[in-house]
Amino acid sequence: MTTGRAARAPMRFWFEFASTYSYVGALRVESVAAAHGVPFEWKPFLLGPIFQRQGWTDSPFNLYPARGRYMWRDIERLCGKLGLPFRWPSAFPRHTVLAARVACAAAGEPWLGDYVRAVFRANFAEDRDISSAGVIGDVLAGLGRDARTMLERATAQENKDRLRRETETAWERGIFGAPTAEVDGELFWGGDRLEDALAWWKGERWSTR
């Protein structure tokens, strides 16, 4: 079968479950993209290895306290503005490798969006320890999934390697923070640039060269 035009790559939404701004972006990306008629793809990855390559062994929000204080206040305001729940997490950043492996293993599943949002809410609205298999299992069960089967798929070597490759791909494409929306090789860093990414996908172009 041939079609008149090549398939268009969706906007890619790169996110990290430990990231506060990814929380704000992830909770609205699906509805905003739908409102613009733009297909998008969830792209879970790990910021830790990317931070390490830049010499950081912790979140920059912890390493640079002024930046951190601003971020927490900003998140309170953003959540208030967007009507999102927020509770200061008792641990930050949380280890997200298991949560991200599950998201990776669930690529293409119709419940992936619900899973992503539920994990983010657990971290930033419910202060639950998303690094634990118990909490991730609870989230999966709450979505009607077989938690044990899913956790097995997530921790299979093939899927672990897949998440590692995704993180590598993110770095190679120039991604250094989250969330980042990617459209045709252009990066839009930060949840507040989502509308720019969607406009770019729809063909708007602005550049001085």
Next chain:
Amino acid sequence: MTTGRAARAPMRFWFEFASTYSYVGALRVESVAAAHGVPFEWKPFLLGPIFQRQGWTDSPFNLYPARGRYMWRDIERLCGKLGLPFRWPSAFPRHTVLAARVACAAAGEPWLGDYVRAVFRANFAEDRDISSAGVIGDVLAGLGRDARTMLERATAQENKDRLRRETETAWERGIFGAPTAEVDGELFWGGDRLEDALAWWKGERWSTR
């Protein structure tokens, strides 16, 4: 004389002449604030001493190349979107202590906004060396000011101390980057948050606490 209400502090626009995002913000702040009916104040300061306190001896855009590559591309896009000229500067960041001292000395002058915009254009649209007294003098002369008198005022000890105090104040208020809009102790970092700062000044409040 008594009035029915206390004077309201204007929105403060903290900026650094070496900062690309300050350029984008500075060129639009006056018209955007006017459109919202919000008074604002130019607050020049130096990012260098603030970066040093965070352990950086250079711009983070140079220290973290992935972040830097993104910023330059983002600036090209933002300038294209906003209709601002942009030319890659042959030196970055430029030393801005003299330019900032002049802005400090010109506080309250009706030509301050024109001076700020002209210096930013010299740096980011004309690739001129704004660290030089010759270039700053040219800018002042172009605005019909007596360059020599103004440079003398700018480099008087009292004015040097003033800029130092302003930078100290910025740090004490929690400012770590530029531009930052300050309203009633709330900080809004980044030119793309200007509209949020203006809304806050006008009484909008969104926060989860």
